[in-house]
Amino acid sequence: MEKRTSIIDRKTNETNISLSLNLDGEGKRSVSTGIGFFDHMLDLLAKHALFDLELKATGDTNVDFHHTVEDVGICMGLAVKEALGNKAGIVRFSNVSLPMQESLANIALDISGRSALVFNAKLDSRKIGDFDSELIKEFLEAFTVNAGLNLHVDVPYGENAHHIAEAIFKGLAKALDRATKVDERTNEVPSTKGVL
Secondary structure, three states: OOOOEEEEEEEOOOEEEEEEEEOOOOOOEEEEOOOHHHHHHHHHHHHHHOOEEEEEEEEOOOOOOHHHHHHHHHHHHHHHHHHHOOOOOEOOEEEEEEEEOOEEEEEEEEOOOOOEEEEEOOOOOOEEOOEEOOHHHHHHHHHHHHHOOEEEEEEEEOOOHHHHHHHHHHHHHHHHHHHHOEOOOOOOOOOOOOOO
């Protein structure tokens, strides 16, 4: 099997990001964005997806965290898309229901090549530490658009914003792990169209 890896370097006037990704890894990761809570979420994502991830990002965090979070989402999406190549043989679909303490996140995704995000999660807290909770959706939006994913995030209940965020990122990790896996029974692109 060909290596399913990618390297993304992206520099703008707002951020500078270098990223390497291996979809068939062991969950080895080194993440540094200058945003503690965001690093924690990305660390969870790589660990539970069993992706090897090296990510170094600097940005205008003196303004706020928005540009860095969004641009990391862009780069993560591009990396997944590049590493998947033509998507031949992948499982493509997955869904996960993941609990975290009192919170539950239901994640469903389709690596369809067509991006869409449905985000149904109520985060009553505007901040998780010094992190704006609305940036979770911003990250997922940038990620799905650039990866070409259809992603549905539904959190039917939860009280603690940190727990809700963890459930979302861990659920996304497990869903990505399953959907990006190679199905040994076929080496065809999983679409009647023949392309994704």
